[in-house]
Amino acid sequence: MITLFQFPPAFNVPNISPFCLKLETFLRLAGLEYHVQHVMDPRKGPKGKLPFIKVDGEVIADSEVIIQALQRRYALDLDAGLDARGRGWAVAITRLCDQHLAPLLVYFRWIDGPGWKQVAPVLLRGIPAPLRPLLGALVRRKIRGQLAGVGLMAHSRDELLEFAQRDLEALDGLxxxxxxxxxxxxxxxxxxxxxxxxxxxxxxxxxxxxxxAREYERLVAYCERMQQRVWS
Ligand SMILES: N[C@@H](CCC(=O)N[C@@H](CS)C(=O)NCC(=O)O)C(=O)O
Incomplete structure (x- = not known):
């Protein structure tokens, strides 16, 4: 049995972490049985991030590493129906989502003021009230550092939105x-x-x-289709 360690649901989605939701979606698409253990502190994971899994006593972290390990373990291949070009596109789309669009989502949730105002009360709700401002500032500082590390903090908010628009247009077109x-x-x-x-x-x-993102009608319909297929 697979145990999936991840954040609890919030904001009307099964997981507010794109990586946790990616992995749980994979498990469902692959038809693998699992149960979920909710974790609020990513430091509990071996790589300091969520998600991670435990399978037959082995702990594995990182959505991509986990997916590859499970595909090997259970002799699965979600891309079996694709030719070499399709398999290449699958990797490229995954990279675009994980390595570019996800950090932009993080910026607009954690660094940009309006996003932080909505996210902070939910993410810090388990913390004693007097400690919340300090912890919030520390977490934001860490995230700012991570985003600077991938080069995003050099850009203006408008430039970041333009990057996101190109990502969404690419996904819509693909x-x-x-x-x-x-x-x-x-x-x-x-x-x-x-x-x-x-x-x-x-x-x-x-x-x-x-x-x-909600302006892209085909992507909206896609989310509804995936929700129906995988989550209902
Ligand atoms: N490459 C990792 C990324 C996972 C990741 O960034 N998780 C975030 C939540 S969305 C996290 O746990 N962040 C905590 C931190 O960086 O301190 C994966 O694919 O699983």
């Missing part, structure tokens, strides 16, 4: 008029895409990035 990024059936890229797009489109958070 999806086109087919039901899933895998075509007629979901592939590995659909786990990553749903992880982030549900957090932008179905989440009740109101940030400029959430508003922007």
């Amino acid at each position: 999806l086109g008029d087919v039901p899933f990024f895998g075509g007629a059936q979901p592939c590995s890229a659909d786990a990553a895409a749903y992880g982030i797009l549900a957090n932008l489109i179905l989440s009740t958070l109101e940030t400029p990035l959430n508003h922007m």
